[in-house]
Amino acid sequence: MEDQRVLDLVKQLVLRLLSHSRNDSEQSTISINTDKALKYAMRILGSRMTPSISIDEAAMAESIKRHLVNQGKSSDALTFADLYTKFSSKSGPGSIQNKLSILYLLKVISEDRRKEKRSDSRVPSSAFLSSTVSGGLPVLFEIDGGSRNQKPPDKGWSGGVLLVSKDPDNLRDIAFREFAYLLNEESEVSEGALVRDILYACQGINGRYVKFDKSIDAYVIPESIKMPRATRIMVRKLCELGWLFRKVKGYISESMDGFPTEDVGTVGQAFCTALQDELAAYYKLLAVLEAQSMNPIPLVSETPNSGNYLSLRRLSVWFAEPMVKMRLMAVLVDSCRVLRGGTMAGAIHMHAQHGDPLVQDFMRRLLRRVCSPLFEMVRSWVLEGELDDIFAEFFVLGQPVKAESLWQEGYKLHAGMLPSFIPQSLAQRILRTGKSINFLRVCCEDQGWADTATEAAAVVGTTTRRGGLGYGETDALESLVVEAAKRIDKRLMDVMYKRYKFKEHCLAIKRYLLLGQGDFVQYLMDIVGPELSEPANTISSFKLVGLLESAIRASNAQYEDRDILDRLRVKMMPHGTGDRGWDVFSLEYDARVPLNTVFTESVMARYLRIFNFLWKLRRVEHALIGAWKTMKPNCISSHFFLKQESSIKLLFTSTLRRCQVLWDEMNHFVSNLQYYIMFEVLEVSWSNFANEMDAAKDLDDLLAAHEKYLLSTVEKALLGECSQALCKTLFVLFDLILRFRSHADWLYEGIHELQARTVDSSVSSRTRGRSRSKLNNETSGYGTWAGGGRKALTQQAGEFLRNMQEDLDTIGKEYSSLLEGFIAQLPVQQHVDLKFLLFRLDFTEFYNRQHPSA
Helix, strand or coil, X not given: CHHHHXXXXXXXXXXXXXXXXXXXXXXXXXXXXXXXXXXXXXXXXXXXXXXXXXXXXXXXXXXXXXXXXXXXXXXXXXXXXXXXXXXXXXXXXXXXXXXXXXHHHHHHHHHHHHHHHHCCCCCCCCECCCCCCCCCCECCCCCCXXXXXXXXXXXXXXXXXXXXXXXXXXXXXXXXXXXXXXXXHXXXXXXXXXXXXXXXXXXXXXXXXXXXXXXXXXXXXXXXXXXXXXXXXXXXXXXXXXXXXXXXXXHHHHHHHHXXXXXXXHHHHHHHXXXXXXXXXXXXXXXXXXXXXXXXXXXXXXXXXXXXXXXXXXXXXXXXXXXXXXXXXXXXXXXXXXXXXXXXXXXXXXXXXXXXXXXXXXXXXXHHHHCHHHHHHHHHHHHHCCCCCCCCCCCEEECCCCHHHHHHHHEEECHHHCCCCCXXXXXHHHHHHHHHHHHHHHHCCCCCHHHHHHHHHHHHCCCCXXXXXXXXXXXXXXXXXXXXXXXXXXXXXXXXXXXXXXXXXXXXXXXXXXXXXXXXXXXXXXXXXXXXXXXXXHCCHHHHHHHHXXXXXXXXXXXXXXXXXXXXXXXXXXXXXXXXXXXXXXXXXXXXXXXXXXXXHHHHHHHHHHHHHHHHHHHHHXXXXXXXXXXXXXHXXXXXXHCCCHHHHHHHHHHHXXXXXXXXXXXXXXXXXXXXHHHHHHHHHHHHHHHHHHHCCCHHHHXXXXXXXXXXXXXXXXXXXXXXXXXXXXXXXXXXXXXXXXXXXXXXXXXXXXXXXXHHHHHHHHHHCCCCCHHHHHHHHHHHHHHCHHHHHHHHHHHHHHHHHHXXXXXXXXXXXXXXXXXXXXXXXXXXXXXXXXXXXXXXXXXXXXXXXX
16 A cells, blocks of 8 residues: 555656646657656656765755856756755755755756757657756657667667666676677567566475476476576576475475474574575565566566666575575575584584674574574573473483482483583583582482572573573673582582582591591500400301490590490401401491482492401401510510520520511501501591692582592592502511511410429429428429429420521511512502602611611
């Protein structure tokens, strides 16, 4: 309706101009020229006449005035200046806003009038717009009507087109009309019919002449239809748009029919929706072109590219931009046919790396729609800890696990679904932020994280509602993730340290599982030693628990937090029939949620391994202390041997010295080894761990620090994978020292037994000779004991000492051999601290051998 109203107004204006510009004798020609004048007016209104350079209104007016002066029309220049002053001063409602365009239009029409006067045109020189510009405007239409098959005019004909190019004779237009005439002569199908069929093909519909051929997968015109080869090629090129449309439309239909299956997903649906939106704009363009194609075909004498007539060449111009977009959509369809989720978004993003602004704008608009589900998943995960991913499209994967495994195994990063526009570091931070929220909510039963997430969004200026983030806002996304991660991780660390006392529990494990509480360990070993010397299958666990409680009450451990002491328990490891209590006894620490995220079963198994090693080391130390207590009061048992003959006396002293020296060597080895383990391993590792705990910013840092602490302890304590041979040698040394303790006990027990038998024999002899005189009694008694019992005891003592010396020599040689092998293996160990152990042991053993009396 609006277009019809404009057309009526233009027609009335043309009729008024023609009626004012003719006299009565010329009124009969008005009806003849009305149609062409109307077309001329519509072409003027539909033209895009703009200056070749940027110019303002005043400069345009000055150019017109200067041109009039150069032509010798000074009075006209003054009149124009006066009229322009009045024209430019008009403002307000009803005034003309774009005065520059009016001035430029009048200037172009005036120049066209002057050129028409100089040409030999057959058009009459009378004008129909003489009242518009001083001097009038020439009529640029033929008086005689033309037909479709009319011969083209002479070469000098200018064709009634406003000359705005550097072709004053319109030679290009003349050649084009001649070419169009020849085409019309050679083709059985009009150009308008071809245009309509092409428009149908661009919508996936077969036309009257242009049809889709499945055998060659293209739109073609049957060979039976007469048509120039150039036209046929152009039609096929234009129909490429329809072929691309079929591919895109087919993908959309196939995907939407399959939704909501896992193969499509929400990202695939968003991609299809974005393609449909682009096709909607494409449909609008086709509707406009189809409306233009309904205009009547112009005469040969008319300009083919004027007005609203749609030719094949004009159609190719109209199709330039849609062809670029449709090709890009077809490429995206081929690339994303088997992709989904973040992989699809990443593949589309790769095509956005283009230098063409048109392609960049199109891809940015498309990606914003495609990535909307992904960014919503990121927002929901980072701020709410919710994994809203029904079709496994997100780069964070969740799986049902127990609470203690939530952090380690509950959520993983799926690298295959990570879009290329999200860096790996940012993805890791996104993963950890959502994990922290879930850990606080599930394991720590904390709700304070919600306020923390809201504060983080407020700080970066991002809304917590849907649609707050989108493609192209990677910096805003990173700011949100960084701020949310910082605040939520701080909340998590505060809960772990203050509410669940993580540091205190770590210290308790060091004190009781790593035997760092010396008074507790010593008292426990003293009271459980007799019990653990029994066979393992005869030991009562309940009795051991009671002994553990006694050790706690008798040491400084009694001042420990009750929650920590309640977690300390006795554990009897699986054992066989020949095992003793020492071999199966251990302590364990009950780490509940959320502490068991750090102290997992595998971690506690390694702590148990360290405990068993330290417990055996303490047992060996305890055995050597017990041997020393047995050896220290030996002076009371030496009187008998000192009164014997020199061979027995020498044998006795050499055996005792051998036992003493061997104990000294073993004690130095165990003391240095224990010093190394307790101070250079446990204390140094704990100090480093405590510093890293204070510096940890998130749970991953805390886990890494604890793993480093535990690994350092295991490696430096000779329990690592690379130290298995060394550890076996060390355990054999421990067994040998325990064997020495048994032989030392046998030695001194034998000495005490011989002394006791000597005393008993002396008492019996004095009783038998009580009636004799004191001197005779003492002499006869000594002689009787010496003549009978003393010889037997002497022989038995000599045999006993020789056997013990042989056993001690055997143990000494075996110990020396094992110790040399142990020391020889230290230089090849990877950990540098083991080399310091080598220096300490090697120097000590060398000094002991060189200074045995020290």
